[in-house]
Amino acid sequence: GSCWPFKGHQGQVVIRLPARVYLTAITLQHITQEASPSGTIISAPKDIAVFVTQLALLVLCSKGLDAVREEETLLGMFTYNVEKDPIQTFPLKNMLLPRAFSHVKLLVKSNWGNPWYTCIYRVKVHGKMENQKDSTKGPD
Secondary structure, X not given: OOOEEEEOOOEEEEXXXXXXXXXXXXXXXXXXXXXXXXXXXXOOEOEEEEEEEEEEEEEEOOOOEEEXXXXXXXXXXXXXXXXXXXXXXXXXXHHHOOOOEEEEEEEEOOEOOOOOEEEEOEEEEEEEEHXXXXXXXXXX
């Protein structure tokens, strides 16, 4: 029953990766109903969106100021199904972004009915590290 809980049925977490990664999939894990101390898994996340985040430097020429803002790009929306395996992997739409990223945002939009909290047990991010992508290319 040891999880990362957040209040209510909605929440988010931004994961800083140890290196820049070309993302391919995300895996979410919750416990089974049999393993749950309460005997239910209504605290499991249900509807989830995955974003990559990056900082953008904006130069405001007319005022001579620089500004930094965070930009997000949606890579996928999926539903964690409590009737299926507790470890579920979802492919991400990385074709739109042929770049590596260092931050992933997991936005939980709903859970399976617990009004007080939502639990996340494990999140895995899949992909190739930026410096490994070049080494896997064949001869030109």
